Amino acid sequence: MFTLASRSIVIEPTLVWLEFLSESIKNPEVKATLANNLIPATDKIHLLLQLTLAYEKKYNFDKPKQQQLTNIPEATKRRFLELLANNNALLLLSDIYQHYDHLFLLSSNKMRITVVSALELSVSEQQAIISRLHKKFNKQLFATFELDATIISGLQIKYQDQIIDYSLKNSLSQLRNLLIS
Numbered sequence: 001m002f003t004l005a006s007r008s009i010v011i012e013p014t015l016v017w018l019e020f021l022s023e024s025i026k027n028p029e030v031k032a033t034l035a036n037n038l039i040p041a042t043d044k045i046h047l048l049l050q051l052t053l054a055y056e057k058k059y060n061f062d063k064p065k066q067q068q069l070t071n072i073p074e075a076t077k078r079r080f081l082e083l084l085a086n087n088n089a090l091l092l093l094s095d096i097y098q099h100y101d102h103l104f105l106l107s108s109n110k111m112r113i114t115v116v117s118a119l120e121l122s123v124s125e126q127q128a129i130i131s132r133l134h135k136k137f138n139k140q141l142f143a144t145f146e147l148d149a150t151i152i153s154g155l156q157i158k159y160q161d162q163i164i165d166y167s168l169k170n171s172l173s174q175l176r177n178l179l180i181s
Helices: 002-006 011-024 026-035 039-062 074-086 090-108 124-136 168-180
Strands: 109-116 141-148 155-159 162-165
Touching: 011 090, 026 090, 026 162, 039 074, 039 124, 074 090, 109 124, 124 141, 124 155, 141 155
Parallel strands: 109 141
Antiparallel strands: 109 155, 155 162
16 A cells, blocks of 8 residues: 555555544444444445545645655555455554554654653743754654643653653652662
8 A cells, every 4th residue: 555655655644544534443433343343345435535535625625746645546545455355454553543544654754752741831842842852863843742740840852662761750660769779
C-alpha cells in the first residue's frame, strides 16, 4: 500500500484515510458489523466506502488539492478493502495504519512526539520545546501536548517507544529509591 501510494504521490491522503478507517473500526457498531461473518464482504466494503465518502466531504472542505482524500482513486480504495475483506482482515485496519504511519515517518524524516505537562503550556513555551526537540532529533516534528496533573511539575516527552522524564514525580521517585537502597 505504501509503495503504491508513494508511486501515485498520495502518501499523506492515504495516511489520513487509513487513520480514519482505524478510528472508524473503534465504533462498536462498525466493529460488530465487520466482525460478523454472516454479513457479506461486499456489504462491509460498502459500509467503509460510504463512511469514507461522508468523511471526505468534511475533510476536503478546507484542504489544498494535493492533500484531499479524493486524490486516492476509488478503485484503489475498493481493491484494498476487498483484499482485506477476502482475508477476514478488516479488523486489522488499526495495525495497518500504525505500520503505514511508521513507514511514512521514516520516509519523510518526520517524528511524532507527545509532550506531557502538569500545567497548560503557553504557545511560546510549546514552540520553545518543539524548537529544542527539533535540534535534538533533527527531524520535522508532529507534536501533541497533553495535561497530566499526576506528574506534579516538569515534562515528559514521549516518542517512538521512549520517554524522556523530566517530571517532579519521577525525580521524587528516584530520590525515594536512592534513600531506600
